[in-house]
Amino acid sequence: xxxxxxxxxxxxxxxxxxxxxCTVSGxxxxxxxxxxxWIRQPPGMGLEWIGSFFYSGSTYYNPSLxxxxxxxxxxxxxxxxxxxxSVTAADTAVYYCAxxxxxxxxxxxxxxxxxxGQGTLVxxxx
Amino acid sequence: xxxxxQPHSVSESPGKTVTISCTxxxxxxxxxxxxxxxxxxxxxxxxxxxxxxxxxxxxxxxFSGSIDSSSxxxxxxxxxxxxEDEADYYCQSYDTxxxxxxxxxxxxxx
Numbered sequence: 083x084x085x086x087x088x089x090x091x092x093x094x095x096x097x098x099x100x101x102x103x104c105t106v107s108g109x110x111x112x113x114x115x116x117x118x119x120w121i122r123q124p125p126g127m128g129l130e131w132i133g134s135f136f137y138s139g140s141t142y143y144n145p146s147l148x149x150x151x152x153x154x155x156x157x158x159x160x161x162x163x164x165x166x167x168s169v170t171a172a173d174t175a176v177y178y179c180a181x182x183x184x185x186x187x188x189x190x191x192x193x194x195x196x197x198x199g200q201g202t203l204v205x206x207x208x
Numbered sequence: 209x210x211x212x213x214q215p216h217s218v219s220e221s222p223g224k225t226v227t228i229s230c231t232x233x234x235x236x237x238x239x240x241x242x243x244x245x246x247x248x249x250x251x252x253x254x255x256x257x258x259x260x261x262x263x264x265x266x267x268x269x270x271f272s273g274s275i276d277s278s279s280x281x282x283x284x285x286x287x288x289x290x291x292e293d294e295a296d297y298y299c300q301s302y303d304t305x306x307x308x309x310x311x312x313x314x315x316x317x318x
Contacts, residue, residue: 119307121307121309128298128309128310128311128312129245129253129298129300129309129312130309131306131307131308134307142305142306144306144307145306178252178253182307184302187241187259190238190239190240190241191239191240191241191302192240192241192258192259192302193240193241193300193301193302193307194241194243194255194258194259194300195243195245195253195255195300195307196254196255196258196264197254198252198253198254199252200251200252201252
C-alpha cells in the first residue's frame with residue numbers, strides 16, 4: 083500500500099526558505115505511471131496546488147508561486163522535496179504531498195491526487 | 209484563469225439526499241475530468257469520486273458524481289446521509305498543466 087509522509091521544520095521565519103520532504107513507501111517515485119505533487123491548505127481555508135514533477139525531471143508549478151517554488155527529487159531515497167523561498171505569513175499552511183495520476187483518457191485529461199500524505203503544518207513567524 | 213466555484217456550506221438531515229455543485233467559470237467543465245475529495249477535520253483529503261463519476265473501492269454507493277454541460281457544472285450527490293458524512297468536500301479538475309481546486313463546501317448533517 084502506497085504511503086506518503088511529509089517532514090520538515092514546523093516553524094520558518096519570514097523571508098527565509100521553507101523546505102519540506104515527502105518520503106514515499108510502498109511504491110517508487112521513478113514510476114513512469116505517476117506524477118508527484120505538493121498541495122497546501124492555509125488554516126480554515128481551501129486547497130491550493132503548488133506544483134508537481136515527473137520522474138523524467140519535468141516540473142509544473144502554480145503560476146502564482148512559480149517564482150518562489152522548486153520541487154526536486156532524490157530517487158535513491160525515494161523522496162521528493164519542496165522549497166518555497168521568501169516566505170511570509172501568507173505561506174502558513176498545512177502542506178500535503180500526494181501521488182498524481184495525470185494522463186489522457188478518452189480525449190480528456192485526468193489529473194487526480196491520490197493518495198495524500200497526512201500533511202504537516204508550517205507556520206511562518208518570527 | 210480557470211476557477212471552480214462551490215457553495216460555502218450545505219446542510220441536510222440524516223437519511224436525506226444532498227447535492228453539492230461545482231461550477232466552472234470558463235471553457236467547458238466537461239473538457240477534463242472532475243474529482244471530489246472528502247476532508248474530515250484534522251485529516252488529509254481522500255477521494256470519493258474520480259473521472260467525474262467513478263468511485264474508488266471502499267467508497268459507498270451512496271456517493272455519486274455527474275457533469276452537466278448546460279450549466280458547466282459538476283455535482284456530487286450523497287444519498288442516505290449519515291452523520292459520518294459530515295465533512296468538507298472539494299472538487300478538483302485541470303486546466304493547461306495546472307491543478308485547480310474548488311473552494312470547498314462544508315456539509316453539515318443534522
